[in-house]
Amino acid sequence: MVALARKTLVYEWRRFLPAILAVGFAGLLQLLQIALVLGIFGSTSLYITGSSADVWVGFPGTQSVSLGRAINADLQSRVLMDPAVERVEPYLWVDGDWRGAHETGGVSVFVSGIDTRADGLMYSRVLSPALRARLAEPDAIVVDRSAMDQLGVDIGQTATINGRQVRVVGISTGLRALGGVNVLCSLDTARHLDSDPSDDGPTYLVAKLRDPAQAEAVAARLRGDTAFGPYTAWSARDFANISVRYWLFDTGAGAGVLFLAGIVFLVGAAITSQTLIAAVNGSVREYATLNALGVGVGALRKVVLEQAFWVGALGLLGASVLGIALMLLARSQDVPVVLNVTAALACIILVMGLAAVSGLAAMRSLRRADPATLLR
Amino acid sequence: MQAATVIESARPPSLRAEHVSKAFVSGEQRTQVLDGLTLDIEAGELTLISGPSGCGKSTLLAVLSGLQKVDGGRVCALGSELGQLDLRALERFRLQHTGFVFQGFNLFPALSAFEQVELPLNHMGLSREEARCRAQQSLEEVGLAHRMRLRPSELSGGEKQRVAIARALAKRPELLFADEPTSALDAANGQVIIDILHRIARNHGTTVLCVSHDPRLVIHADRVLAMEDGRILSDRRSQAPATDSHGNPS
Numbered sequence: 001m002v003a004l005a006r007k008t009l010v011y012e013w014r015r016f017l018p019a020i021l022a023v024g025f026a027g028l029l030q031l032l033q034i035a036l037v038l039g040i041f042g043s044t045s046l047y048i049t050g051s052s053a054d055v056w057v058g059f060p061g062t063q064s065v066s067l068g069r070a071i072n073a074d075l076q077s078r079v080l081m082d083p084a085v086e087r088v089e090p091y092l093w094v095d096g097d098w099r100g101a102h103e104t105g106g107v108s109v110f111v112s113g114i115d116t117r118a119d120g121l122m123y124s125r126v127l128s129p130a131l132r133a134r135l136a137e138p139d140a141i142v143v144d145r146s147a148m149d150q151l152g153v154d155i156g157q158t159a160t161i162n163g164r165q166v167r168v169v170g171i172s173t174g175l176r177a178l179g180g181v182n183v184l185c186s187l188d189t190a191r192h193l194d195s196d197p198s199d200d201g202p203t204y205l206v207a208k209l210r211d212p213a214q215a216e217a218v219a220a221r222l223r224g225d226t227a228f229g230p231y232t233a234w235s236a237r238d239f240a241n242i243s244v245r246y247w248l249f250d251t252g253a254g255a256g257v258l259f260l261a262g263i264v265f266l267v268g269a270a271i272t273s274q275t276l277i278a279a280v281n282g283s284v285r286e287y288a289t290l291n292a293l294g295v296g297v298g299a300l301r302k303v304v305l306e307q308a309f310w311v312g313a314l315g316l317l318g319a320s321v322l323g324i325a326l327m328l329l330a331r332s333q334d335v336p337v338v339l340n341v342t343a344a345l346a347c348i349i350l351v352m353g354l355a356a357v358s359g360l361a362a363m364r365s366l367r368r369a370d371p372a373t374l375l376r
Numbered sequence: 377m378q379a380a381t382v383i384e385s386a387r388p389p390s391l392r393a394e395h396v397s398k399a400f401v402s403g404e405q406r407t408q409v410l411d412g413l414t415l416d417i418e419a420g421e422l423t424l425i426s427g428p429s430g431c432g433k434s435t436l437l438a439v440l441s442g443l444q445k446v447d448g449g450r451v452c453a454l455g456s457e458l459g460q461l462d463l464r465a466l467e468r469f470r471l472q473h474t475g476f477v478f479q480g481f482n483l484f485p486a487l488s489a490f491e492q493v494e495l496p497l498n499h500m501g502l503s504r505e506e507a508r509c510r511a512q513q514s515l516e517e518v519g520l521a522h523r524m525r526l527r528p529s530e531l532s533g534g535e536k537q538r539v540a541i542a543r544a545l546a547k548r549p550e551l552l553f554a555d556e557p558t559s560a561l562d563a564a565n566g567q568v569i570i571d572i573l574h575r576i577a578r579n580h581g582t583t584v585l586c587v588s589h590d591p592r593l594v595i596h597a598d599r600v601l602a603m604e605d606g607r608i609l610s611d612r613r614s615q616a617p618a619t620d621s622h623g624n625p626s
Contacts, residue, residue, distance in 0.1 A: 001498045001504075002487065002491045002494050002495040002498055004484065004486070004487065004495060007484075007486040007487060007491070008484065008485075008486040010486070011485060011486030011527075012485065283484065285480060285482045286482050286483065286484045288482070289476065289478060289482040290495070290496060291467070292441075292443060292470065292474075292476040292478075293470065293471070293475065293476060293496045293543070293544065293547065294467050294468065294469070294470035294471025294472065294474070294496070294499070294500075294547075295467075295471065295495075295496055295499045296467050296471075296499070297467070299499055371443050371476070372438050372443040372444045374476075374478045374480070374482070374555070375434040375435075375437055375438045375443065375478070375555050375587075376434055
């Protein structure tokens with residue numbers, strides 16, 4: 001079979017270049033927007049994804065990690081009683097008002113009081129063991145590199161949170177928060193910083209299971225009990241999703257992503273279909289000749305659709321290469337970008353859908369390939 | 377009933393037009409292009425339809441080849457009444473039985489001469505080897521064996537038209553239609569094309585119907601139909617007809 005579609009694409013690449021660029025940039029734009037949104041809003045679930053706990057126990061109805069309430073401390077033994085649970089540790093969340101060494105005005109900080117033992121679950125994926133160990137010192141805190149200017153402190157300096165003194169003992173990366181600054185300290189330090197007298201228990205209890213795959217079942221099992229006051233349990237994955245979704249829709253960013261997807265689709269399809277239509281029109285006499293020789297309209301349509309497919313595939317390739325390069329650049333600059341399989345698939349579907357719609361539009365101009373017009 | 381009469385005749389012509397009329401309407405203007413035209417065309421001959429521009433010869437070619445429907449009358453090609461075939465069936469008929477050569481060469485810029493010829497064969501259900509073998513043969517037949525890896529931009533006008541003829545010929549059609557095949561070519565190249573068309577009719581027994589106002593073609597045709605205002609004015613055969621006409625008059 002003579003590969004008419006591919007050979008024409010290669011030979012007349014200048015003609016198809018605008019379509020490939022349009023598809024590529026449409027894909028790139030959408031890819032980066034999704035990566036940015038996921039990166040920014042993914043930081044709202046950092047507390048979960050950066051830790052190795054499989055099940056989270058917290059106040060019922062909690063919509064995001066940052067919006068928890070104190071639960072009964074005695075729950076710890078209740079959770080430990082479940083045979084699937086290997087270990088449990090408390091996690092204390094305290095909202096704080098920061099005053100640094102330099103004048104910075106008010107800065108709100110999210111204080112995370114964590115277990116500082118070497119095998120602690122919280123932040124086990126983002127906090128180095130050395131830094132974790134240093135948190136055991138009284139009033140010691142660790143902050144993110146990207147927040148240094150915002151906090152107006154440097155390592156070794158002191159500041160106050162809720163009027164109590166703290167000391168910066170280390171700087172970490174990957175702790176960026178949304179709407180505030182994450183501050184890590186020991187459970188004792190966090191209790192010390194908590195100015196609300198009604199908080200008598202931890203904000204969350206996080207548990208590690210013998211078999212992480214059981215997380216859903218264990219969370220469901222723990223949920224049934226009311227003996228220790230109001231509480232509920234989630235698998236880590238569910239709770240992370242709840243947190244991200246809360247921010248995505250609370251801020252309207254989700255609608256923004258969908259809106260841009262629509263615009264990208266329309267603009268991309270407009271340019272791509274025009275280019276493909278021009279390509280069909282440029283070869284309309286040749287197509288008409290093939291039709292005169294008995295090659296069916298269906299076969300000619302397939303040629304046009306195949307061209308659209310290659311335009312989409314090449315655009316996607318360009319978008320991927322550029323997208324990965326730009327995301328690496330963003331990472332190196334501490335810009336939060338995250339891409340997961342679902343988002344990447346959504347981008348691929350958007351781009352190939354755009355190419356397919358353009359191909360269908362271009363197919364219509366094949367109607368002009370009437371062999372009778374070749375006879376005048 | 378009508379079909380029966382066609383079958384009854386001892387050796388039906390490969391193309392037959394009966395009382396064919398065709399008109400074009402543009403705005404309120406109605407132009408009668410073909411007016412009750414009746415015509416038989418035999419296999420194994422190069423038949424030339426000549427006449428001034430606008431006389432309806434290209435329309436006659438379009439109607440006889442099934443590219444356009446008639447307003448009245450009927451057209452039979454190889455025993456099939458073209459008016460009764462739907463679009464798909466017409467495409468299939470053309471795929472199996474007809475070849476076309478147009479005034480413009482209409483070659484894909486991206487394909488080599490060999491691929492231009494092979495492409496329609498791919499759609500005929502031939503095996504890859506068979507298609508390649510036929511493409512090779514018909515390019516050899518038009519004298520382009522040494523140029524078949526070249527693209528249209530590397531070929532002269534005459535060579536392009538020979539590729540177009542090879543493309544039609546490789547299908548081994550019973551009917552070959554040519555519309556002004558020489559008018560874009562110089563004398564020498566035009567002569568080559570005429571000779572090839574004539575040879576195809578003689579050697580393959582193909583019905584070659586050629587429309588042209590090129591006077592050089594007239595002396596090479598086995599039969600010349602002069603057309604004017606949608607009617608056949610004269611029907612002349614050259615001194616030695618290629619086939620016996622069974623007393624087919626007119």
